[in-house]
Amino acid sequence: MLRELSINDFTKVLGEGKPTPGGGAAAALSASLAAALTSMVFNLTIDKKVSKDYPESVVHAMKEARERTDAFREKYLKLMQEDASAFDELMDAFSMAKTTDEEKSLRKEAIDHSKVKVLEIPKELVQESFAMYDALKIATEFGNKNAISDAGVAAILIHSAIEGAALNVFINLAGSEVNDENIRMKEETDDIVEKSKNLKEDIVAVVIDKIYGRQ
Template sequence: MLRELTINDFTSVLGEGKATPGGGAAAALSASLAAALTSMVFNLTIDKKAAKDYPESVVTSMKEAREATDRFRNRYLKLMVDDAESFDGLMAAFSLPKETEEEKAQRKSSIDSAKERVLEIPYQLVKESFEMYDALKIATEYGNKNAISDAGVAAILIHSAIEGAALNVFINLAGSEVNEENISLKAQTDDYVEKSKSFKEDIVATVIDKIYGRQ
């Protein structure tokens, strides 16, 4: 199972030239790394000297955000596996026999279902990665300044995950029927990418200001 591989083994498998794992799984891993880094920032802040002057409401917000990042980390790893499995499922559907009319109908139904799944997973990753920004903003504003660069790296990674997953949405849409639903899906994905880019740039700018004592 992908999530049980060592880093060395995962990158080796990723580079083998097989269809899976691919960019979608790599994007999901990027999101999981972003969640882990954000959690690290909270763990270096909560119950530490860095948070001693914070009001209880801020500490509570950080604790809730930390819990969210832990959930996200595991969810993104699941989506990493789902992405690879969904594409494997599509390839299996294309390999089904098509000698009889009944087989052709069954094959088409399987391919259609598999295509829906292959499109659904990266879009889920786009949406759920975007949800990380709430926690990231809290980490950037209140996180231990000695770890603030890690919040910036997390922002870069989560945006990378969103852009990467979006590319998978687009390539799957390119091979799908042009209809209102798919047009809407493309527009929604574009919107997530643009908003993510803005959020990422704001967080990185804030991090740089804090590094140089401008905030």
């Protein structure tokens, strides 16, 4: 399991000349790091002196957001493993025997099935990563100012994850037939990447203003 590797071992495996883990797994790890950083900001704020004057509604919103970021961290790690496993399955499908008509049919069926998974996982990562922005905005607005730079790093990492996963969507779409569903998927992914870019820039701008006391 990739998630059980140490950071040192994971980066070594990532750098080896093997198809997996690759960019998809790295993007998922980036998302998980973003979620962990956001949880850290909440943990340095909730039940601390800095939040003593916050209304109960704000504290409640932060606690709910923290639960979501903790769940996101686990979700992204799950997708990290699924991304690598799906591509391994596709490679196994391509290596299946293709001598007889029956073997060719079974091989094609396995390839088609694996291609769907290889495309769906980065698509899910794009969507699930974008969903974390709501919690990140709460952390940026109300989080401990001594940890506000960590919210900025989280925004950069979550956008990086979205862009990375989007590239995996695009490369898989490039090898698929052109149809309405795939065109729509490309357009929807483009839209999320653009929205993420704007949100990331907004959050980083707020973080910088808070660092320099302009907010």
